[in-house]
Amino acid sequence: MDALLNPTEAYLGAVLECEEIGTDALRARLAERIGHAPSTVTQTANRLIRDGLLFAVPGDRRLYLTPEGRRLALRVMRKHRLAECLLVDTIGLDWAWAHTEASRWEHAMGDRATELIAELLHHPERSPYGNPIPTLAEAERGAALPHRDPAAVNALRRTFDADPETPASIVSIGETVQSDPALLERFAAAGALPGTAVLVERSGIGVRLTALAGPETPLDLDHAQAAQVFVA
Structure with missing residues (x-):
């Protein structure tokens, strides 16, 4: 940031x-x-x-x-996540770097440009990391945050609550993990992206994610990192 x-x-x-x-x-x-x-x-x-x-x-x-603080924060979140979508889906920036670059764009985007970007992208509902994008109406009224899948829990908690042989789907990745492009490159190399099915199990350092379709390269996360990955 x-x-x-x-x-x-x-x-x-x-x-x-x-x-x-x-x-x-x-x-x-x-x-x-x-x-x-x-x-x-x-x-x-x-x-x-x-x-x-x-x-x-x-x-x-x-x-x-x-x-008033919530209204301003929601407007910035909307700009940031729309910028991430534009950078990945239209400009072609590597997924691992979209959050870092959008952290600069969010402060420079005016309201009119933001809404034109939203129209250009057909009003996406989620960022490339699976996080909900507040609508313009939600931002203007300072609404409660849009919710993830209500069944979603972080990957660390799932290792205690679910059978490791039962696949889960990655719903979203939190902001702290997004701020580490090298870690995100490991996610991409393992095929552990939002919307993909993974096995979630304990590992030596914390949690291991293994994509069911893709390179079959497991992704090992420590406890703090796993707490930022939401699965359902």
Whole structure:
């Protein structure tokens, strides 16, 4: 995430991404996701609270989006995921690099250009990583996040809840994994892409995904990485 281009959008987007994957938006977690020093995160978060875009509850270390902060964060998420679709489906950028490049585009795309891109792409509902794209109406009213498949769980949890011989389908890949092009190249090499059927089993470092159709090259993920891969 390139927080130098627009720190406000980067911080609000990070809080929204934490909400999407079901983790608490703690200042320490934002520092890790954005790559800023803890003191910088504290200063920026306090400014966004003063600006009415974030709020915190006394005694609760979590940060929350205000209605206006949510509207802005959803607009940025929409731009980002439409940019990913454009980069992969129209321009032909390698899938592994779409998130990194879209993190720059999202801050430069105006609203009119964004909606023209949506029309050009026939209003896609999901990004190349399987994540729902908020509609314009959802972004404007600050709606709740579009949901993944309600049956989806992260791959780490599935190793405890399901028979490893029962295939699963990859629904989506979280933002943290998307930020690592080298790791995404391993996903692609293993054929472990959104929409593909895989076996999910425990491995020495955490979780192993094996695509049922494709190169049959297993993909080993540590616990943190597996928690960002959602399957159903």
